[in-house]
Amino acid sequence: MSAEFNDEQISMQHGSGGQATRRLVDGLFAAALSNDVLDAMGDAAILSAGGLRLAMTTDTFVVSPHTFPGGSIGSLAVHGTVNDLAVSGAEPIGLTAGFVLEAGLEVEQLREQVRAMSDAAREAGVSVIAGDTKVVENGRADGMYINTAGVGLVREEARLDPALVQPGDAVLVSGPIGDHGIAIMIARDEIDIESDLGSDSRSVLPLTRALIDTLGSSIRWMRDATRGGVATVLNELAESSRAGVIVEEAAVPLRDEVRGACELLGLDPLHVANEGQFIAVVDGSRADEALDALGGVSGGESACRIGTITEEHRGRVIGQTEFGGKRVIDVLVGDPLPRIC
């Protein structure tokens, strides 16, 4: 079991999805609440009930601003939870929604977000079946926070387990990465760049569905690459599977706007957040079939192979350039910070 959590105060980096989050979760939450299901630390918990495999997950959304190009806190709250179920190989059964509202919030703003949730849920083919509302005093919250939880039924043919990942397997990504993180930075006016770039927030259910339909148990593992980006997800894979992961840097799909912003700010796009992309590890001999299946779904056209599982570098993620240089792709301590000086 991992080390105790000895930090004296919570800071923003404990929420970044990076190493600090990991220490908090392992050293405080998991240490106190440990059980077999929780300890698997998947995107969703997998439970057996009445002979069925159920997936259950929860996520809380605190994004600011509430609305940004390509999405909003409402659509994100639905997509985030649907995606956690989807990459667990499940079909969603229903979602719950909990709202923490700040006194003084304009009702029109709330209405707008509930509408966004409704649209996103309809599009994903899932219903919000229960909810809760709390109001806190003005100044005690950033307008609104939304929590969603979801339950899904894991598909019979899905056998996702990091222990099944083996050398020679292919690492696929569902599309261009980094859109969400950079779109949010621009929407917050943190960087003065004009761009049409929008968040990639979407349900990935049609993609995971097509992949499972085609490959079934030849899919070893899937995870959506949210906070901490693709780098964090691949490190979780390397650690839980005890395999090495080699990423061909030139193969990683990136829009020009994202690449440009990352070059300008000294950020690594592999660390930038996504809200509509996931990583899948599949049997290497079926990688082309998998890409055909993804490419046949609207929004899956840019899916591609970015790497391979190896015997070497166990527990590590290694980036490889076209000219033979290698580097370790690691998990950041906190949020990615721009390098200026």
Added chain:
Amino acid sequence: MRYVDEFRDAARIKAVAEEIHRSVDPGETYRIMEVCGGHTHTIFRFGLSQLLPENIELIHGPGCPVCVLPMGRMDVGLAMAERDDLIFTAFGDMMRVPGSKGSPLQSKARGADIRMVYSPLDALKIAQENPDRPVMFFAIGFETTTPSTAVTLLRARELGLTNFYVYCNHILVNPAIRALLEMDDMRLDGFIGPGHVSTVIGCEPYRFIADEFDRPIVVSGFEPLDILQSIAMLVRQLNEGRSEVENQYTRAVSWNGNPSAIAAMDLVFETRDAFEWRGMGDIPKSALAIREEFAAFDAERQIGVHGQTFPDPIEAQCGEVLKGALKPTECKLFGKGCTPEKPVGALMVSSEGACAAQYKYADVTIGTTG
């Protein structure tokens, strides 16, 4: 992407790497320091040392402004931030740098108003938007970022702002190179010169390295091809027994630099008699202070700080690492008391710091061929 893709072109990079392999004298060791943290970053990000012959040793220099900032300066800046109404602004680079009582991010968690900016002009804008509150910009960087601070102060004077302050920690690259060259155990054979600094100061100011100290320097761009080409140029100079200032980064750097940037710096700043560098001690004439004419904007003059500052932890051997006398892994604290998540020495803080880079990449460097 133009100016990026062509400088990351695999075929060209391989060709230059091969040229370097062919040209080195197997009996010689080439100890080359890249002065600038930006170069260190590229070298690690693209695994460039793996492409080089074993007898070329790259030593990571003091050119990461965050890494050489003494802890006491951070303490003073953060003590200013503890004033109830003050807004503390700084580049993202600074946010995780440890003072003796924690980093700006930790101060922020305790309630200080700490904001990340991308330019000093953003800090100026915050001052305009918050006329009732003092706004302080924690200025840091070599000659690369100094002109933008200078221009911001000129603008602040023009606007007649009374709530904007700069805490000046700007440093100069050449006095640090001189200090390294004057050290007894100095074993460097040549330098990869800082590209961004040189867009401002040009190439001429490096002449003392060649003339007085008989060492070659090549001013370099930041892409993999730039750095390899600069190494090839240095190897050629060393093989031929030449010590010259050469410019590889001709697409951005002119011989005499940028006269208007230099003029703005001269107008606003003057050289300090001495300044402390983390791990290197006091270096004469190595930093800038705000001139008397701009005293109204000088945080050091205007914002009194009561509170103790602390010297750098003595166990950390940052200085030895900076001058190339110790490898990062040879420091007593490396990976034990000092890690990227809980850095003691600043070389562990920034991704451009030699120790953080070494900590992250150690496993790969071992047992990998180019």
